[in-house]
Amino acid sequence: xxxxxxxSILDNPNLISGIYNYCDRWCERCSMTARCSVFQTTPQxxxxxxxxxxxxxKEVFKGVxxxxxLTMELLQExxxxxGIDLTPSEEDDEWIEKRNRQKEETQxxxxxxxxxxxxxxxxxxxxxxxxALKTLQEDLQSSALMDLPERNPEQEALALKDALExxxxxxxxxxxxxxxxxxxxxxxxxWFEENDFPKDxxxxxxxxxxxxxxSIRAWEVMLQYLPIHEGDILTxxxxxxxxxxxxxxxxxxxxxxxxPGFDD
Numbered sequence: 001x002x003x004x005x006x007x008s009i010l011d012n013p014n015l016i017s018g019i020y021n022y023c024d025r026w027c028e029r030c031s032m033t034a035r036c037s038v039f040q041t042t043p044q045x046x047x048x049x050x051x052x053x054x055x056x057x058k059e060v061f062k063g064v065x066x067x068x069x070l071t072m073e074l075l076q077e078x079x080x081x082x083g084i085d086l087t088p089s090e091e092d093d094e095w096i097e098k099r100n101r102q103k104e105e106t107q108x109x110x111x112x113x114x115x116x117x118x119x120x121x122x123x124x125x126x127x128x129x130x131x132a133l134k135t136l137q138e139d140l141q142s143s144a145l146m147d148l149p150e151r152n153p154e155q156e157a158l159a160l161k162d163a164l165e166x167x168x169x170x171x172x173x174x175x176x177x178x179x180x181x182x183x184x185x186x187x188x189x190x191w192f193e194e195n196d197f198p199k200d201x202x203x204x205x206x207x208x209x210x211x212x213x214x215s216i217r218a219w220e221v222m223l224q225y226l227p228i229h230e231g232d233i234l235t236x237x238x239x240x241x242x243x244x245x246x247x248x249x250x251x252x253x254x255x256x257x258x259x260p261g262f263d264d
Contacts, residue, residue, distance in 0.1 A: 009040045019261035022203040024211060026169060032261050042067065099183075106182045111250060114243045115175040121236050122171045122215075125229070132226055136160070160225060163218035170211035174243075177208035181251060198257055205247055205254035212244045 020038040023030065033039040043063045050056040079085070106112060184201035216237060223233045248254065258264065 010037055012037075012040070015040070016261040019259075021200075022207055022257070022259040023262065024170070024173065024207055035261060102183060103179070106179055109182060111178055111182065111243070111246050112175070114239065114246065115178050118236065118239050118243060119171055119175050121232075121239065122167060125232055125236065126168060126171075129226075129229070132229060133164075136225055156225065159221050163221040166214050166218040167222075170215045174208050174211045174215070177204050177211065178247065181205040181208060181247075181254075185251070199253070202251055202254045202257040203259060205251035206257045206259065209244065209247055209254060212240055212247070216240050216244070 014035055015037050016032070016035045019032060019036050023032075023036075027033055027039055030036075030039075043059075045056065045059055045063070047053070047056045050059065107116075181201045181204035184204060185199070219233055219237050219240070223230060223237070226233065
């Protein structure tokens with residue numbers, strides 16, 4: 001995308017400033033894409049338009065690289081206008097070293113370890129659930145053919161499809177958002193308080209909580225239709241409930257955070 005095209009999109013008065021900071025990035029399910037500058041300036045690619053997955057991801061990374069380059073060019077132009085030197089200094093190196101230490105500490109908190117445990121358990125379950133899901137699919141097909149009055153195979157299939165999209169989508173995101181929330185609380189909350197802004201850490205924690213809430217509902221659907229996996233799924237649900245309680249305790253104002261565009 002050319003610079004002029006990029007800037008013309010950003011001049012759209014209907015865009016909501018910062019709406020992309022506290023969303024779950026699930027653009028396909030979002031009703032606010034027309035008001036999001038990130039969506040409007042990001043090429044929309046369909047995997048079906050590519051010969052294979054490798055070609056698709058090459059194009060994705062190419063778009064990310066071009067967007068990053070354009071952003072850096074605009075940042076440098078703005079810095080030059082203001083007489084700001086962006087050349088890395090010794091202080092920058094010290095700041096980066098401090099951030100790296102902080103990130104390592106954050107990865108070892110109770111919340112982070114619990115979120116990582118959920119990620120591992122959820123991924124393991126998904127990797128080993130093919131046979132059970134295939135059997136369930138065959139059962140739904142049989143129920144549809146028999147036209148049983150007490151069953152609604154189409155509705156059941158839609159509920160399962162949604163659950164199987166929700167679970168993997170949030171699997172990694174919950175962990176990442178909780179890392180950001182904890183790092184922000186340690187580093188940036190003072191600035192937000194001094195300037196009377198809602199805390200960024202609360203916003204990130206709220207997005208994580210939304211992912212946890214949606215994941216719990218999805219796992220409850222899986223529990224309903226896959227009683228054979230009751231033990232594993234109940235373990236996962238218990239872990240998620242524990243994680244949710246810890247996040248709500250650590251970030252007591254997160255639920256009340258007003259996300260631009262979504263909670264206004």
